[in-house]
Amino acid sequence: MHKLRGVMVCAAIAGAVLAACASDDSGRTASPPAPTLAVSTTAASSSTSSDATSARDTDPETSAATTDPATTDSATTAGETTDPPATDSKATEVSASIDDPTGSTVADRPMADGATRMHFEIGPIDIEPGQNNIAYSRADIPKPDADGFIVRIAPNLRFADGSIPGVDVVHLHHGVWLNASASDVTTPGLPERFFAAGEEKTTMALPAGYGYAFHTTDNWIVNYMIHNLYPIERQVWITYDIDFIPGTNPAAAGMVPARPVWTDVQNGSVYPVFDVIRGTGTGGTYTYPDQADNPYGTGPVLNSWTVDRDGVLLATAGHLHPGGLHTDLWLTRGGDTVHLFQSVANYYEPAGAVSWDVSMTATPEDWRVQVKAGDVLSTNATYDSGRASWYESMGIMVVWMADTEIAGDVPAADPFTTAVDVEGQPTHGHLAENDNHGGAADPSYLDLLVAPSEPAQPSIGISGYVYAQGDMLAGTAVPTIAPGGTIEFDNIDAPLNNGVWHTITACKAPCNQSTGIAYPLADADIPFDSGELGVAGPPTAGRVTWSTPTDLPEGTYTYFCRIHPSMRGAFRVEDQ
Numbered sequence: 001m002h003k004l005r006g007v008m009v010c011a012a013i014a015g016a017v018l019a020a021c022a023s024d025d026s027g028r029t030a031s032p033p034a035p036t037l038a039v040s041t042t043a044a045s046s047s048t049s050s051d052a053t054s055a056r057d058t059d060p061e062t063s064a065a066t067t068d069p070a071t072t073d074s075a076t077t078a079g080e081t082t083d084p085p086a087t088d089s090k091a092t093e094v095s096a097s098i099d100d101p102t103g104s105t106v107a108d109r110p111m112a113d114g115a116t117r118m119h120f121e122i123g124p125i126d127i128e129p130g131q132n133n134i135a136y137s138r139a140d141i142p143k144p145d146a147d148g149f150i151v152r153i154a155p156n157l158r159f160a161d162g163s164i165p166g167v168d169v170v171h172l173h174h175g176v177w178l179n180a181s182a183s184d185v186t187t188p189g190l191p192e193r194f195f196a197a198g199e200e201k202t203t204m205a206l207p208a209g210y211g212y213a214f215h216t217t218d219n220w221i222v223n224y225m226i227h228n229l230y231p232i233e234r235q236v237w238i239t240y241d242i243d244f245i246p247g248t249n250p251a252a253a254g255m256v257p258a259r260p261v262w263t264d265v266q267n268g269s270v271y272p273v274f275d276v277i278r279g280t281g282t283g284g285t286y287t288y289p290d291q292a293d294n295p296y297g298t299g300p301v302l303n304s305w306t307v308d309r310d311g312v313l314l315a316t317a318g319h320l321h322p323g324g325l326h327t328d329l330w331l332t333r334g335g336d337t338v339h340l341f342q343s344v345a346n347y348y349e350p351a352g353a354v355s356w357d358v359s360m361t362a363t364p365e366d367w368r369v370q371v372k373a374g375d376v377l378s379t380n381a382t383y384d385s386g387r388a389s390w391y392e393s394m395g396i397m398v399v400w401m402a403d404t405e406i407a408g409d410v411p412a413a414d415p416f417t418t419a420v421d422v423e424g425q426p427t428h429g430h431l432a433e434n435d436n437h438g439g440a441a442d443p444s445y446l447d448l449l450v451a452p453s454e455p456a457q458p459s460i461g462i463s464g465y466v467y468a469q470g471d472m473l474a475g476t477a478v479p480t481i482a483p484g485g486t487i488e489f490d491n492i493d494a495p496l497n498n499g500v501w502h503t504i505t506a507c508k509a510p511c512n513q514s515t516g517i518a519y520p521l522a523d524a525d526i527p528f529d530s531g532e533l534g535v536a537g538p539p540t541a542g543r544v545t546w547s548t549p550t551d552l553p554e555g556t557y558t559y560f561c562r563i564h565p566s567m568r569g570a571f572r573v574e575d576q
């Protein structure tokens with residue numbers, strides 16, 4: 001537990017990295033930094049110098065994805081608690097290349113003049129069986145070795161062999177890149193949050209002529225939550241490709257610095273999430289915070305920011321979780337509110353808005369919006385609530401802003417006189433790591449609707465990724481209670497490794513099809529969810545037990561574990 005607490009103290013997530021994290025990290029002077037290996041393989045300095053082979057090797061869109069057919073191993077048991085992984089790091093620099101000059105997605109936009117595409121990696125990161133914890137980099141984060149401008153960032157994960165993990169196997173719940181040498185624009189107590197990605201793997205790109213000013217003295221931190229959906233230990237690397245214009249390049253001469261303005265429906269929260277419950281909202285959608293009951297309690301409104309000085313908005317794209325439909329950016333001035341942009345979740349997922357097989361839309365390259373000091377910028381997030389519940393959801397928009405326009409640029413529009421909420425552009429196409437959708441017949445799962453009843457034990461333990469009674473893979477009968485009764489579940493696995501946090505989440509019966517990124521879903525007619533059973537700070541519920549609702553009508557209730565969705569089970573309410 002002491003180790004888990006250590007992680008928890010610095011627990012930080014997309015919206016928020018505790019200041020304690022940064023000071024702990026930078027204050028770790030007594031221990032030597034983990035090795036950082038910077039390898040510069042190519043000194044390409046312009047988009048005309050292309051080496052298609054090496055670029056393709058590192059292009060997330062062209063890398064082969066694994067569809068590791070990992071299966072639940074019920075025999076897997078506890079390992080010893082170990083220290084959280086230190087991260088070794090290395091950087092390689094690859095030459096510029098244009099993979100698709102059509103520019104149909106943000107990722108395919110031509111590389112900026114003078115830019116070099118640099119490939120960086122953090123790892124190997126040991127991924128404990130079943131983990132879903134929040135951690136942060138403890139070593140130096142690889143970054144460019146000269147002052148200059150960052151104009152594009154594209155994130156990914158990889159295994160040791162270079163393949164990209166299937167999203168149904170291991171995925172980047174989120175990663176946030178922070179600059180501890182600057183203060184965050186919208187939450188000044190935090191390091192500057194300048195890039196974030198979840199498994200939607202959004203590519204951030206700034207319009208030509210604008211860049212995020214980088215100094216070699218900048219102290220970067222990466223906060224990450226890597227989710228292992230199976231009880232199998234793995235190693236992964238977090239990768240990020242940065243398009244960088246060195247300050248010495250002539251193209252840098254006229255560039256205007258851009259700064260990241262982090263907007264978030266739960267900005268500054270340690271774990272900036274909210275639940276979307278099936279059937280809430282209106283017309284099958286739910287917008288947060290607008291339709292939430294008292295979303296911020298007596299505290300400050302967290303989804304807005306008062307613009308600190310006149311400037312120009314340059315680019316944005318939203319971050320959502322599966323089930324998300326769109327994030328929206330708004331500007332209020334003197335009581336008038338205008339819509340600035342809608343970042344739409346563009347699902348490639350055949351089953352619809354239910355998985356990470358999605359690309360958010362970003363602002364087109366010529367989007368420029370005038371803002372004035374005192375304006376209020378705000379965001380909200382809309383999810384599908386007709387089909388399923390979505391627990392621990394997010395809604396974030398990082399907006400890039402400059403103080404001035406570059407000479408000869410597209411004139412910035414006054415959003416109060418000109419509509420600026422144009423259609424966006426997907427940041428990328430379908431990614432092969434999202435190919436295991438699930439939802440096919442799977443004879444390894446029992447149809448517990450037709451299994452016999454047996455008296456429920458007072459407490460059903462969850463151990464070794466198995467529900468002790470009513471497990472869909474291991475059980476033969478369904479634990480049964482009378483109407484008004486309850487069953488307690490107890491997560492015995494919780495303290496293992498980096499934490500093994502199970503849930504009991506209602507899914508539509510019989511809930512016995514194959515596991516994939518789109519199955520199972522929290523789509524039962526009567527929703528319930530235990531939260532992540534653990535006591536390790538966010539994202540855990542702060543308890544290891546949960547009791548079923550006492551008001552359930554008679555019937556058989558199937559459920560799954562949101563963290564390890566190959567885990568399924570059922571219980572029954574029946575007059576005896």
Ligand SMILES: [Cu+2]
Pocket residue numbers: 501502503561562563564567
């Ligand atoms: Cu689980």
